[in-house]
Amino acid sequence: VEELLGIPVNTGINPTNAVVTGAAYFAATKEVYLDEGAAHETSRPGDLKVRVAYNRASQEHEEMFSARVDGEVAGLFYRIRREDGGYDSGLKELTTRIVEDLPLQADAYNFFSFTIYNASNNPVPTDLDPIQIAQGKYSVAGQIVPHDLSLVRDDIDANDTKLDCIFAKNTVIPSRAKRTCQVNRTISRSSADEAIHVIVVEGPSENHPYVNRKQGILRIAGDQLKQDARRGTDIDLTFELSESRELTVTANINSQDFSQVFGPQYRELQAGMLADELKQLATQIDEEQDEAVANEHFEIAQEIGKLRSEIHKLQDATANIPPNSVTDEKLKIDNDKRDVAQKLDRLTAGKRLQRLRADYQAAKKDVTNTVTESGNDLERRQLREVVTREHTFLDSAKAKKLEVAISELRHLEFQILQRKPEFLVGLFQYLLDRREAFNDQLQAKTLIEAGKRYVAAEDFDRLFEVMGRLFQLLPEEDTDESGPGRFFRGTGIS
Numbered sequence: 235v236e237e238l239l240g241i242p243v244n245t246g247i248n249p250t251n252a253v254v255t256g257a258a259y260f261a262a263t264k265e266v267y268l269d270e271g272a273a274h275e276t277s278r279p280g281d282l283k284v285r286v287a288y289n290r291a292s293q294e295h296e297e298m299f300s301a302r303v304d305g306e307v308a309g310l311f312y313r314i315r316r317e318d319g320g321y322d323s324g325l326k327e328l329t330t331r332i333v334e335d336l337p338l339q340a341d342a343y344n345f346f347s348f349t350i351y352n353a354s355n356n357p358v359p360t361d362l363d364p365i366q367i368a369q370g371k372y373s374v375a376g377q378i379v380p381h382d383l384s385l386v387r388d389d390i391d392a393n394d395t396k397l398d399c400i401f402a403k404n405t406v407i408p409s410r411a412k413r414t415c416q417v418n419r420t421i422s423r424s425s426a427d428e429a430i431h432v433i434v435v436e437g438p439s440e441n442h443p444y445v446n447r448k449q450g451i452l453r454i455a456g457d458q459l460k461q462d463a464r465r466g467t468d469i470d471l472t473f474e475l476s477e478s479r480e481l482t483v484t485a486n487i488n489s490q491d492f493s494q495v496f497g498p499q500y501r502e503l504q505a506g507m508l509a510d511e512l513k514q515l516a517t518q519i520d521e522e523q524d525e526a527v528a529n530e531h532f533e534i535a536q537e538i539g540k541l542r543s544e545i546h547k548l549q550d551a552t553a554n555i556p557p558n559s560v561t562d563e564k565l566k567i568d569n570d571k572r573d574v575a576q577k578l579d580r581l582t583a584g585k586r587l588q589r590l591r592a593d594y595q596a597a598k599k600d601v602t603n604t605v606t607e608s609g610n611d612l613e614r615r616q617l618r619e620v621v622t623r624e625h626t627f628l629d630s631a632k633a634k635k636l637e638v639a640i641s642e643l644r645h646l647e648f649q650i651l652q653r654k655p656e657f658l659v660g661l662f663q664y665l666l667d668r669r670e671a672f673n674d675q676l677q678a679k680t681l682i683e684a685g686k687r688y689v690a691a692e693d694f695d696r697l698f699e700v701m702g703r704l705f706q707l708l709p710e711e712d713t714d715e716s717g718p719g720r721f722f723r724g725t726g727i728s
Contacts, residue, residue, distance in 0.1 A: 282303065282304070282305035282306065282307070282310075282350075282358075283303070283304040283305055284301055284302070284303050284304075284348075284350075284360065284362060285301065285302045285304075286299070286300070286301045286348070286362070286365070287299075287300050287301070288300065288336075288365065288367065289367065290366060290367055290368065291367070291368045292338060292367055292368070292369050293369070293370060294338070294369075295337065295338055295340070295369075296335045296336060296337050296338060297335070297336050297338055297367050297369075298333065298334070298335055298336075299314070299332075299333070299334045299335075299336050299346075299365065300331070300332060300333045300334075301331070301332040301348070302330065302331055302332075303328060303329070303330050303331070303332070304330070307328045307329060307330060309352065309353045310327075310328040310350055310351065310352060310353075310358065311325050311326060311327055311328055311350070311351045311352075311355075312325075312326055312328045312332065312348065312349065312350050312351070313325050313326065313348075313349050313351065314334055314336070314346055314347070314348050314349075314365075315346065315347050315349075316336070316337070316339075316344060316345070316346050317344075317345040317346065317347065317364070317380065317498070318339070318380065318381060318437075319447075319569075320337070320339065321336065321337050321346075325351065325355075328350060336365070336367065338367060338369040339369060339380075340369055340370050341369065341370035341404070342368075342369060342370070342378070342380050342403065342404065343366060343367070343368050343369075343377060343378050343379075343380045344365075344366070344367045344368075344369055344380065345364050345365065345366055345380060345498070346364065346365035346366075346367075347364055347365070348360075348362055348365060364498070377406070377407055377477060377479070378403075378404045378405060378406055378407065379401045379402070379403055379404060379405040379407060379409075379475070379479075380403065381403055381436050381437055381438070382397075382399050382401070382402055382403050382436070382437060382438055382439040383399075383400050383401040383434055383435075383436055383449060383473075383475070383481070384397035384398055384399045384400055384434065384435055384436075384437075384439045384443075384446070385397070385398045385400055385413060385415075385432070385433070385434055385471070385473075386398075386431075386433040386434070386435060386443045386725055387415060387725065387727055387728050388418055388725050388726070388727060388728040389728070390418060390728055395442075395443045395725065396443070396637070397435070397439045397440075397441065397442075397443055397446075397634075398413065398439075399439035400413070400434070400473050401473070401475055402439075405475075407475045407476065407477055407479065408474070408475060408476050408477050409474075409475050410472070410473065410474050410475070411472075411473045412470070412471065412472050412473070413470075413471045413473075414468055414469070414470055414471070415468070415469045415471060415727040415728060416465075416466055416467065416468060416469065416727065416728060417430065417463045417464065417465055417466065417467045417469060417487075417726060417727060418465060418726060418727065418728040419465055419726055420462060420463065420464050420465045420673075421454075421456045421459065421462065421463040421726065422456050422462055423456050423457065423459040423460065423461055423462050423463075424456065424457065425455075425456035425457065426455050426456060426457040427455075427456070428455070428456040429453050429454060429455045429456065429726065430453075430454045430463065430469070430485075430487075430725070430726035430727060431451055431452070431453055431454075431725045431726060432451070432452040432453075432454070432469075432471060432483055432485055432725070432727065433448065433450075433451050433452075433725055434448070434449040434450050434451075434473070434481060434483065434496070435447060435448055435449055436448075436449045439634065440632040440633065440634035440635070441579070441634075442575075442579060444511070444515065444572075444575045444579075445572065445575050445576050445579050446572075447572065448568075449481055449496055450481055450483060450494065450496030451507075452483045452485060452492060452493075452494045454485060454487065454492050458492070459487065459488070459490065460488070460490055461488055463487050463488065464706065465706050466705075466706040467487065467488065469485055469486070469487050469727055470485070470486040471483070471484070471485050471486075472484040472485075472486075478498075479497075479498045480495055480496065480497055480498070481495070481496045481497075482494070482495045482496075483495075483496070508552055508564060508567060508568060508571070509549070509552050509553070511571065512545060512548055512549050512552060512567075512571060513549070515545055515571065515574065515575060515578075516542070516545045516546070516549065518578065519538060519541050519542050519545060519578060520542070522538050522578065522581070522582050523535050523538040523539055523542070525585075526538060534581055534582075537581055538578065538581055538582075541574050541577055541578055544570075544574050545571075545574055548567050548570055548571055548574070551563070551567055552564075552567055555567075583631070583633070586633055587631065587633055587636070590633055590636040590637065590640070591628060591636065593636075593640055594624075594627075594628070594636055594639055594640050594643075597640050597643040597644055597647075598620075598621065598624075598643060600643075600647060601617060601643045601644075601646055601647045602617065604647050604650050604651065605617050605646070605650065608650050608653070608654060609650055613646060613649070613650060616642075616646055617643075617646060620639055620642055620643060620646075624639065627639050652698060655692065655694055658694050658697055658698060658701070659689060659697075661701060662685055662689065662697060662700075662701055665682075665685075665701060665704045665705070666682065668708065669682065671708060671709055672704070672707040672708065672709075673707050673708075673709060674707055677707065678704065678707050681700050681703055681704050681707075682704070684696075684700050685697055685700040685701065685704070688700065
């Protein structure tokens, strides 16, 4: 065989395993019915039956989808949407035979919804499963995640939020991941208004959180806690993604567990949270427009101004929704809100990249000086590694890459500075100057006295530990509503 084909023969595997693997690969593209020969169909009241046909694996960029509808179709409509929002057929009259060419994302699982509506534009219940088409890449191990799933975390230094990717696109499911975060503001167990929000969003992890779609929100209110969650308390998070793409989020705070399960289509939107997000986005639009005018970017300012009227209409619509409404109106407003946010993000992306590139150059200069003066061989190598690959993020249009590089440099700088006695003493003096602001004056007094003893004894390791505990006693900074913070500000975790 090797002589005829000119290909080395691998004799290190079991032939039976090779056949089984190939059979499993083939079977993974086929749908299984419990009753042999039964059609894939569902029904609704009125004997409406829908049978669909399409290839579940494709190398093409478009795939034909067809459906046959048996029953009374007069006055009914249908709509097909790709889950990432990249395709929408629009509302079309339902006929007994339907044929659509569905555009596919390359090298990904594509999920489409097929929905039937009545004359009042209300969905007609069906049991049709989502349309799933694998384009390009396949996995015999199971389905894959079509988009990044990320945790929203507060970025205190930037007064903003950022994404921490949990499950990267094309991760094979089922899958499990863990994260450990810290509470960044004290949550009192006597308060029902104060809460920690564990928010997972779907979409590229390079995006700002407000651009991506919510996958789920686990809200942990103060009155659910058995004891106060003080700032700096660890939160152990576990994320489990099932084969049906149900996401289970579990949070452990002070040995107390909280858990919630979210389906692929998150629908439990709160009108109050939606109103807050719209308010923050409106503020951001005003700020961006003012900045564009100040920099004489009048065309961009004009485009941003158009978004202001769109967001005000959404605010008016949200104000008319009852607090406990279960209609799809909130979902429509949320989708429209994300459209506005995406437009704003595109209009301001250039400005943000320009600012981040300047921040990177400033960070590189500061860290280079610090490493030259006090760094060791390992730290010099770490700096060289960042600088060597800077072309990959300085020339990139993705802000996330620049943010990661800046974070690496600042972390390296602090790693060196915390070894310098003069830096630690200066930081301790900063805390002494703010002693009146500590939440617990008795505990702060004890820690300050201990810190003074460690300074005198030049025990800087112990001094560093004391300062960490003192920082936890500082009050939370008041958040200026007109500041640069955007969606999800106030998740409570970082």
